[in-house]
Amino acid sequence: MGRVAIYGGTFDPPHRGHVAVVRELSSRDDIDKILVLPTWKSPLKEMPQANIHHRLVMAGLALDGIPGVEVNDHEAYPCLDTANFSVYTADTLKHLSMIYRNLVLVLGSDIQKSFLNWKNVEQILKLADIMIIRRPGEKTCSLAFDFESMEIEGVQISSGEIRGNLISSAEMKSVVPPNVLEYIKVNGLYFSMNDNAAAQLEKSLEFVRNRLKGHRLNHSLAVAVEAERIAIVYGLNPFQARLGGLLHDSARDMESIELDAILREPHGQIASASFSGEVRAVLHGPCAAVLVRRELEIEDSQILEAITYHATGCPGMSPVAAAVYLADFAEPSRKFPQARQILEELRSGSQSLGALLLKTARFKAAFLARSSESSEQLGAAFLDHLEMGGWREYDMMPSCLWRKQ
Ligand SMILES: [Fe+2]
Ligand SMILES: [Fe+2]
Structure with a gap:
């Protein structure tokens, strides 16, 4: 043999x-x-x-x-x-x-x-x-x-x-x-990467490192990698996914007073308009979008949308935002079984982006219904949209080029 x-x-x-x-x-x-x-x-x-x-x-x-x-x-x-x-x-x-x-x-x-x-x-x-x-x-x-x-x-x-x-x-x-x-x-790899994109990533990384520490920082880095992976596998823009993933939680450690100040700004009011007043837990999403727009001069609407809705999702959001939403839920340091399951299914390359989104939104809704009375509505609009057939808007299938037998 x-x-x-x-x-x-x-x-x-x-x-x-x-x-x-x-x-x-x-x-x-x-x-x-x-x-x-x-x-x-x-x-x-x-x-x-x-x-x-x-x-x-x-x-x-x-x-x-x-x-x-x-x-x-x-x-x-x-x-x-x-x-x-x-x-x-x-x-x-x-x-x-x-x-x-x-x-x-x-x-x-x-x-x-x-x-x-x-x-x-x-x-x-x-x-x-x-x-x-x-x-x-x-x-x-x-x-x-x-x-x-x-x-x-x-x-x-x-x-x-x-x-x-x-x-x-x-x-x-x-x-x-x-x-x-x-x-x-x-794919703009190595030194051939567009200079602006490379500089933007570098600046964003420094920005996140200055704002987050420990497991929060590691989580953001892992979401960046996972979102980029999903983007590559499903044929989306890897740069937007990576940047969205990297920056999604950059307002996570902000004091309440700072968050409130951002939410009173015109951009803050627009970004948080679709969130109901009492769900503070997810307002770090729209706040982060305002922050990166101001501090990093990021105007790409898909990146800003991915950051804004990373926790709740939003009916009609772009596939890049969906990649960040999934990566935030399932990046490898998440230990709960539902996250493991989604990660495994992402890795297996057998399901459409929409099918995984629907499953993830259901997991989140079930978890929130069990853990908190006031946050039942979190992400409900997105889940309803997906349940009504909106998941078909994300019908792209993975292309696993490297799996050769
Ligand atoms: Fe978050
Ligand atoms: Fe996160």
């Missing part, structure tokens, strides 16, 4: 070196399957530049058509309890060894020196054989364990070098597969 090769990395972005490794593995008689695992974050490296959802899609594009390859998302969504949100190879191998036999862990030659410092390295060596990729003519170090090596032509590049040259280098065309390069351009 053949073996299953495990090839992990950040793939930030995937390049022809990665493709060459996977092609060579695919051509070997002693390898049956290659699992390619883009990771959220390597423990010994900085946070990757491109969002994990983009990296999963790019890995799928780069390796499209190579026999026996599966882009696997096991390392893409770490448990948020993990230190630094890092993903450890030993944990991945433990999980995969319950599904597959004869694992071979494929490592680049650049990490052979640090390998012995990895967490639970003895366990890794018990769970998998090790294969080290060599560049032509390169020697492998002598190591304190058995390993095999495989020489690959054309791996003289690293993703870091590519990112550094991404704006203008003509070499890009020769090191990144054309479909990946197209994806990078279309």
